[in-house]
Amino acid sequence: MRRVTLPLVLLLLLIPTALAQESNSVVAVSTELFIGESDMGIDALAVSPSGEDMLLIGTLGYAHFIAAGKPFNQVQLNSNDQDDLNDVDWHPQGLTALIAGDDGTLLRYTRDDHSVTHVPGSTANLLAQNLNAVTWDSSGNWAYIGAASGVITRFREDANGNTEYFPLNNSKSSPILDISCLHKMHAMCLVATESNGLAVIDQQHELHWLPGSEGTRWFSVECPHVERDRCFGVGQGHSVGIVELDLNNPASSFVLVKNVEISGEFTGIHVRDKDHLLFQTAPFGWVDWDIKAGTDEMGLAYPWLDNSDATGDDVALRGETLVGGWSINSDEGYAVTSYGRVVYYYPPQNTISENLVAALAPMLVIIAVPGVVVGLIYMSSPALQKRYMAWSNGRLAAKREAAKVKKGQLKGKARKGAKK
Incomplete structure (x- = not known):
């Protein structure tokens, strides 16, 4: 639990003076299919760079392929492994993907024949650690692998099957929960941890920890906004971290944390379109994040799907856990639950923009950190x-x-x- 060390006067300053408008869902949901006949234990998914293919992975070596636009087209994969699989990421070329799991498990999926094979020497080189996160850098030259021990390792394999593993300097002890890289050449990556905060990985594979982000459990990160070199994270306590990357001086990168007033917790992110993200929540739901909205152009939250409306054709859906999702356009998309339910979301009547204009106001957002004092001053200072x-x-x-x-x-x- 995060320790509170601020004087009471600052806590009083954070109390909102007005209530946000009651949220209304702008999309409806329906069940497209169940991947299996029982709980599949799905833990993560990844969309291919083309947006056409989807990989699902989970407990006891579970791995599955579905077509992103036509979820009924699917292939059950044989991972040849019984370890829990925790994360997956496609290579930028979209021909293969890396899968990371417990006990140093590192697998390679090949799109051409849907084969899954073990990466030679991974268990020994990764010290049989439980691996929570894996992602390729923008060029596809190196993959970053995050362990429960807090160690981040960069990995690559050449055409001859020779592999290299190098632990990053300045790692800390808190479990790595997620890693995401900006989708441009010579870019940087963002790391989420359980308690050490957020960190950026620069072009030289050096770690830089972001002051003001520590003490929060950051569940998921995403780097979709290429033009402004900006990444996003969601964490415990309704936290949204907006990270401004400085590619010329990575140590100068910083995070601004905003708290969104919702009843649940943020658990993940997927891209809605070039200007919006969808933050998934527990219990089942989404919040829409307009990347450029607000007087500071750092973003505002809007309702998308409230848990009370997440029934579709089955009330049990409200109690299931969202693993992740993907958009097929700005208004529609799919999501998968840990149980194995594939859900379709869509605007029930008007377009999303018409629904928002007609019924919705931004959700209450409070700038909290870096350094709550700084956040409060920033929020109340037009000059800053x-x-x-x-x-x-x-x-x-x-x-x-x-x-x-x-x-x-x-x-x-x-x-x-x-x-x-």
Whole structure:
């Protein structure tokens, strides 16, 4: 449990002065199919880079393939392993995927023939640790593997089957719960832990811990917002961490934490579209996060699906645990529960935007950290908000200008080559 060390006066300042509008769901849900006839014990899923394929993994070596757009098209996989499988990630090329599990288990899935094989030497090199997280960097050169011991290892394998494993420096002792990498070349990754907070992995594979994020259990992280070099995390206590990455000076990266007033807890993230994320909740539900909304352009939360409306054609759905989901467009998508139920969500009448305009207000969001005092000052200071926005927009403008210059240089070289 997080220890409270703030004076009472600061806690009083955090008490909201107005109540948020009662939330209303903007989507309905229905059950598409059950993958099995009993509880499948699914723990994680991953969508391929093309968005067409989906891998599900879980307890006792469970592994399953389904077509993302047509979930009835599926293949039961043979992992040849009885260890619990905890995480999975596709290689950027979409031809293979890595699966991480207990006792140092590291498996490779191959799309062409749906085979699952053990990565040679993984158990010994990973010290038979329980592996909670695995993700490829944006280039596909290295995979990062996070263990329950807190150790993060970078891994790669060449065309001849030779493997390399290197533990990262500056690891801590809290279990690694999730890792996500920004989807651009020479980018960085974000790490979620049980109690040591959030950390970024830079281009040189160095860890930088983010002050103000420690003490919160961060369940899931996602790095979808390429243009602004921004990642997101969800954690205990309704926490949303917005991480601004500094690619030129990774140690200067920082996190702003907001708390959203919901009745449950955030447990995961999936991308709704280029401007929105869906935060899954326990009990079963979602909250929509508008990435650029708010006066600080750091995001606002909107209702998406409340647990009271998560019945569809079966009231038992409300009691099931969401593992993850994926969008097929801005308004529709699918999700999978740990039991093995595939759920379809959709707008029941109007489009999502029409529903939001007609009925919904932003959910109550309080800026909490880094350093609750700093957050409170920031929230009440238009001057600091303007300074941050000037800095953030300046970075964005500089990146765009640099891209134009580079493009002009490439065109100039092309013209010179043509003259020759």
